[in-house]
Amino acid sequence: MERAFGLTLQLQKPLAFFDLETTGIDPSQDRIVEISVLRWLPGGEQDARTRRINPERPIPPASTAIHGIRDEDVREEPPFRRIARGLLDYLADADLAGFNVQRFDIPLLENEFQACGLTLGLENRRVIDVLKIFKRMERRNLSAAVELYLGREHVGAHGAQADTEATADVFRAQLERYDVLPRSVPELAEWISPTVPDAVDRRGRFVKRLEGVVFGFGKYRNRPLAEVAREDADYLEWLLGQDDFPGDARRLVLDALKDAGGSAGQST
Numbered sequence: 001m002e003r004a005f006g007l008t009l010q011l012q013k014p015l016a017f018f019d020l021e022t023t024g025i026d027p028s029q030d031r032i033v034e035i036s037v038l039r040w041l042p043g044g045e046q047d048a049r050t051r052r053i054n055p056e057r058p059i060p061p062a063s064t065a066i067h068g069i070r071d072e073d074v075r076e077e078p079p080f081r082r083i084a085r086g087l088l089d090y091l092a093d094a095d096l097a098g099f100n101v102q103r104f105d106i107p108l109l110e111n112e113f114q115a116c117g118l119t120l121g122l123e124n125r126r127v128i129d130v131l132k133i134f135k136r137m138e139r140r141n142l143s144a145a146v147e148l149y150l151g152r153e154h155v156g157a158h159g160a161q162a163d164t165e166a167t168a169d170v171f172r173a174q175l176e177r178y179d180v181l182p183r184s185v186p187e188l189a190e191w192i193s194p195t196v197p198d199a200v201d202r203r204g205r206f207v208k209r210l211e212g213v214v215f216g217f218g219k220y221r222n223r224p225l226a227e228v229a230r231e232d233a234d235y236l237e238w239l240l241g242q243d244d245f246p247g248d249a250r251r252l253v254l255d256a257l258k259d260a261g262g263s264a265g266q267s268t
Contacts, residue, residue, distance in 0.1 A: 146166050
């Protein structure tokens, strides 16, 4: 029977909120350095556990700058394989919840379990991604920005002049509100979209190495693009089918497929 949690949510089974701190932002390649789980139980109780994990690889300084966890902080902690079974038992029959878990935390956690010969069993769990609720319920457009930063209604929305003027006003208000923002255009542009060293496309999907252009993301990270084009053209075709795949990176993939004798079935 369903029971109310805080008079706002009906629970038939535990709901486990969780968050990961990791060695990086690629769920297919990076490792967990800390995990925290908060379980809501059907009876209204809560139970929480947090532990650090030795990723068995160096933690990049850029990641330490975000979560503050250094190599020496996890040197004496167990690797994931030693806590995997206990963690899986703790999650037991729980549904899962978190912020951006569907795109990052769950894929990374799945990979960690799979490396240990275990499975998270998502087919038997429901997933609540709080970020998706946030995005669906809170507007993220210019009118919402005008209301938030300027405290007024955006009159003339979708008119080019009104939108341009409102955008400039919002930008001015952001500069006034956020002291952390750089005060020069080059520095601010870099803050918004950090440059990837040796990138050959604007977003750093591919980078230049001695062996040629290599992947900077995903399951083929550090593998030559030309090699993947020869061995797994279907994966590149799939990338080309993603709406958010950048145009300049798309051209690199198309050229690689052409050179490999494949046909992308796409037009530039």
